[in-house]
Amino acid sequence: MSWDDAIEExxxxxxxxxxxxxxxxxxSHHEKGRLTIRERVDRLLDHNSFDEIGEGAGVPDxxxxxxxxxxxxANFILGFGKINGRDVIVGGEDFTVxxxxxxxxxxxxxxxxxxxxxxxxxPLIRLHEGGGGSxxxxxxxxxxxxxxxxxxxxxxxxxxxxxxxxVPVATAALGPVAGLPAARLVASHFSVMxxxxxxxxxxxxxxxxxxxxxxxxxxxxxxxxxxxxxxxxNLASDEDDAMAQxxxxxSYLPDNAWAFxxxxxxxxxxxxxxxxxxxxxxxxxxxxxxxxKIIELVVDxxxxxxxxxxxxxxxxxxxxxxxxxxNGRSVxxxxxxxxxxxxxxxxxxxxxxxxxIDFCNSFHLPVLSFVDEPGFMxxxxxxxxxxxxHGTAAISAVLQSRVPWACVQVLKAFGVAAxxxxxxxxxxxxxxxxxxxxxxxxxxxxxxxxxxxxxxxDPAARQKELEDMLAASQSPFPRAEGLSVHEIxxxxxxxxxxxxxxxxxxxxxxxxxxxxxxxxxxx
Amino acid sequence: MRVDVKSEIAGQVWKIAATPGDKxxxxxxxxxxxxxxxxxxxxxxxxxxxxxxxxxxxxMVAEGQTIATLETD
Numbered sequence: 039m040s041w042d043d044a045i046e047e048x049x050x051x052x053x054x055x056x057x058x059x060x061x062x063x064x065x066s067h068h069e070k071g072r073l074t075i076r077e078r079v080d081r082l083l084d085h086n087s088f089d090e091i092g093e094g095a096g097v098p099d100x101x102x103x104x105x106x107x108x109x110x111x112a113n114f115i116l117g118f119g120k121i122n123g124r125d126v127i128v129g130g131e132d133f134t135v136x137x138x139x140x141x142x143x144x145x146x147x148x149x150x151x152x153x154x155x156x157x158x159x160x161p162l163i164r165l166h167e168g169g170g171g172s173x174x175x176x177x178x179x180x181x182x183x184x185x186x187x188x189x190x191x192x193x194x195x196x197x198x199x200x201x202x203x204x205v206p207v208a209t210a211a212l213g214p215v216a217g218l219p220a221a222r223l224v225a226s227h228f229s230v231m232x233x234x235x236x237x238x239x240x241x242x243x244x245x246x247x248x249x250x251x252x253x254x255x256x257x258x259x260x261x262x263x264x265x266x267x268x269x270x271x272n273l274a275s276d277e278d279d280a281m282a283q284x285x286x287x288x289s290y291l292p293d294n295a296w297a298f299x300x301x302x303x304x305x306x307x308x309x310x311x312x313x314x315x316x317x318x319x320x321x322x323x324x325x326x327x328x329x330x331k332i333i334e335l336v337v338d339x340x341x342x343x344x345x346x347x348x349x350x351x352x353x354x355x356x357x358x359x360x361x362x363x364x365n366g367r368s369v370x371x372x373x374x375x376x377x378x379x380x381x382x383x384x385x386x387x388x389x390x391x392x393x394x395i396d397f398c399n400s401f402h403l404p405v406l407s408f409v410d411e412p413g414f415m416x417x418x419x420x421x422x423x424x425x426x427x428h429g430t431a432a433i434s435a436v437l438q439s440r441v442p443w444a445c446v447q448v449l450k451a452f453g454v455a456a457x458x459x460x461x462x463x464x465x466x467x468x469x470x471x472x473x474x475x476x477x478x479x480x481x482x483x484x485x486x487x488x489x490x491x492x493x494x495x496d497p498a499a500r501q502k503e504l505e506d507m508l509a510a511s512q513s514p515f516p517r518a519e520g521l522s523v524h525e526i527x528x529x530x531x532x533x534x535x536x537x538x539x540x541x542x543x544x545x546x547x548x549x550x551x552x553x554x555x556x557x558x559x560x561x
Numbered sequence: 562m563r564v565d566v567k568s569e570i571a572g573q574v575w576k577i578a579a580t581p582g583d584k585x586x587x588x589x590x591x592x593x594x595x596x597x598x599x600x601x602x603x604x605x606x607x608x609x610x611x612x613x614x615x616x617x618x619x620x621m622v623a624e625g626q627t628i629a630t631l632e633t634d
Binding site: 323 | 570600602616
């Protein structure tokens with residue numbers, strides 16, 4: 039008796055599993071403008087690099103003679119692969135089988151993804167689509183009463199949380215993502231959603247029944263909600279763009295927290311001094327400017343494009359966060375966007391900053407901080423949002439940093455919030471446009487000199503006189519004189535100065551072994 | 562196609578820079594808000610004709626408020 043029949047059945051099961059939900063289900067999925075999980079994995083990874091885990095997982099269907107008739111695959115695909123030659127792990131729900139709501143084998147594979155990532159210490163990519171638990175349960179038999187998980191079993195959320203300190207995790211929402219998959223979607227360092235995706239705790243029918251709201255999936259959880267809520271970082275124009283953004287994000291990072299980011303050969307010169315930097319900050323303080331332009335003039339150019347990759351633009355928009363390269367080395371970038379409340383730190387911007395700095399520390403990314411901070415956002419809405427607490431937590435995160443920091447004070451550095459832009463032992467460069475103090479002139483004078491102004495013959499003139507005097511006191515020159523900043527520079531010198539610093543700072547930092555980042559409780 | 566132009570910030574309308582009927586290019590300034598002592602422009606998201614302005618100078622504007630309507634090309 040040979041094993042040929044069994045071997046033949048292995049091949050048969052593998053082939054059947056790759057049919058996913060069957061031709062009709064796949065066609066219907068395509069009609070909605072979405073790719074299947076196998077197509078997505080194929081487009082994400084380098085050609086033919088997918089090495090699947092658990093190819094045989096699923097539920098067989100036998101005919102009356104006990105022969106294999108059909109095979110419902112586990113509706114979560116998982117495996118190893120390569121992106122631009124680097125090893126990664128990728129997984130995702132198969133929406134064509136039960137709308138992605140897990141069958142038993144699918145559930146096991148889905149919770150296994152994080153364990154594989156932790157074991158092999160490789161970046162983890164999850165491509166999400168589908169609902170989570172169903173009232174009907176995962177069992178194929180409708181009458182069964184579920185026994186539940188063993189009381190001693192380890193929660194799937196343990197490895198899910200652990201991965202964030204161990205390996206880069208990038209996720210995408212490529213259709214409706216609800217329940218447990220939504221929780222897994224946001225347990226990442228970088229998440230992206232397509233225009234037609236929705237991210238939901240619960241869908242329209244559950245919401246209507248509990249709260250009475252009649253809203254579509256898109257109204258509840260589309261990009262117009264979650265790019266602003268901060269649950270999702272970036273918007274993708276289509277599925278290919280989602281994959282491209284994930285690949286780009288990973289290119290700045292090491293494989294895990296025990297390694298440093300790989301360096302690229304720079305496609306740009308160290309000495310590039312852009313004339314535009316000398317005039318980009320208006321002398322009229324009421325006029326805004328584009329901080330992103332400054333960032334792009336300083337960091338590496340890669341061909342026609344900038345190496346700057348922005349993340350979470352629409353969340354806490356007064357703060358810019360992203361990744362870039364300087365002389366081929368990965369760096370993290372933060373900067374104030376004065377187009378939003380003069381760049382004031384809101385509760386959201388503070389939370390965005392805290393999370394981003396923890397991410398930088400986890401993967402050994404030096405921070406470049408372009409400073410134009412007027413202070414925490416003021417007013418009743420900001421108070422109600424608890425900005426003071428979120429801001430203080432952000433400052434704590436910044437000052438618990440272990441990575442090298444360089445700060446370029448472009449314009450304002452005022453108030454307590456200014457502390458959130460200068461990490462420990464930072465290299466501090468000041469532009470001639472820099473202005474520092476406890477309060478911006480406009481607010482401070484009216485308060486500090488209220489009596490003197492009221493008593494003057496021409497209060498408005500006296501206020502202006504005092505404001506001009508105080509503006510002079512915020513000049514950066516005395517700070518250079520007193521070594522409160524390292525250098526006051528011609529803005530055009532920013533790039534070569536930062537590169538000289540980065541080479542030294544990286545060399546020093548990399549002498550210590552790379553280890554995961556731990557932090558204690560914060561405000 | 563009718564597009565509502567919304568303000569992304571709260572502020573006060575300082576200067577209206579376009580009139581209904583004007584043909585605008587993408588990024589052309591429709592109005593300038595004063596917010597936190599700065600003059601922040603609100604621009605046309607795409608090229609089109611300005612159909613309507615929903616606020617006047619000195620009006621207070623809330624974050625997310627529709628301030629103009631554009632008929633895009």
